[in-house]
Amino acid sequence: MSKNKKLPGNDPDHKRIPRSVIRRLPVYLRTLDNLVKNDVEVVTSMELSERTGFTAEQIRKDLGHFGTFGTRGTGYHAEALRNELLKIIGLYEKTAVIVVGAGHLGTALLRYNVNRNPYTNVVAAFDTSPDVMGQRILDVEVLPVSRMPEVVRKHNVKAAILAVPSENVQAAADQVVKSGVEVIFNFAPIWVQAPPGVFVHNADLSIELQSLIYYATREEAFRSKGV
């Protein structure tokens, strides 16, 4: 389980993928999905570049971390590459997700997610308020928190999206961890703590907005893309 800090290359499979690369993979995936949907068979790194905003060199380099998928002089077979990316990211089968908090935010996220994403599957929402209990939001049932461990076990839930008010978010995090969830996606403007082994991503709107404002207040010409 625990591995010491200073072992640079002890992953036998492949040599330690940079974080920045991982963040770009889903973007490639979605782009390829669109291409496949439009019956594109072959795509070059340049075309991917135009569609993703990353440079062609970077795309080729990123893919190079995982193997060789293209054919020189031609490009990449879109569908094949898409499937490789699915395997790389770990989405060969739909990832089961729960949403905690069925208020406005939870509802909005459910809709976005269920509608748009073929790779994750929201299996249930949880809330404490009796008002929403038992309701269905786009096919997803709102359950009492007491049933969380059972649901997590049954569907092998990997990730939880926390859409609860700041006051309750740490309690919610503790709850989902206790239920066996490994990945937490927190939308409350409070940083959630979790034990080692649990991945927490704090998506704080106001934090990100403020860093954007920094750029906006200095009028220098930055790129319009991907600040």
Place this chain on the structure above:
Amino acid sequence: MSKNKKLPGNDPDHKRIPRSVIRRLPVYLRTLDNLVKNDVEVVTSMELSERTGFTAEQIRKDLGHFGTFGTRGTGYHAEALRNELLKIIGLYEKTAVIVVGAGHLGTALLRYNVNRNPYTNVVAAFDTSPDVMGQRILDVEVLPVSRMPEVVRKHNVKAAILAVPSENVQAAADQVVKSGVEVIFNFAPIWVQAPPGVFVHNADLSIELQSLIYYATREEAFRSKGV
């Protein structure tokens, strides 16, 4: 306005702040806010480290980009540093923001924002649906899109939060740009394009979730913090 790509250090004021630093500043700001609220007068980089998850060295280094704010052997005066950060980020006065789309997501963001963030001020929401028109969501009025240019001018609106369905989001982006907004925060799972000079941040839940799943599927012990 336009400045060529390859001019490394032509900012006369100070020597080109790394992006990664800018992203951390709002975290420091919020942490200091909390400390000040709890009547903490002096705080060390180590204490900030515990509260933010960044290392003490990094915090000191980050601050060092903008000047010297602490006193050796003692630490930083929390309130003074907070005020410096406000100036640095560009939040000396509340930044006017609009929300486009008054559905579940827009409503949720409004609540989060208005409740939680003393630095930005949502001056209006916009929508096309007659149902919500004229309604108020926590003091914020929902207006027709036709009034956007006027509102942007009047309140000197810097940023727009796009909380509309994917189908409409590019149109919404074009609209806010035409109205004079410089910063776009897009929540739809489609990448929005904007002319140079406009800062776009695409906050796509599913993309971020997927990159988290990468880590979850390899069971190696990563940090629990800040993936």
Place this chain on the structure above:
DNA sequence: GTTGGGGTGTTAATTTATTAGCAATTCAAT
């Protein structure tokens, strides 16, 4: 005052990430 513990500010070393460049390979055209 002088001493010591504590903590910043800053420079240097190291690691991580991006960009560039090009040899190697494919395919289509002739």
Place this chain on the structure above:
DNA sequence: ATTGAATTGCTAATAAATTAACACCCCAAC
């Protein structure tokens, strides 16, 4: 077959970001 245009996959060079190290300053205690 041969040629040439196109495009990958590497390897090398550069840039960005993090970590480490420590000189220097402050404050409190004696």
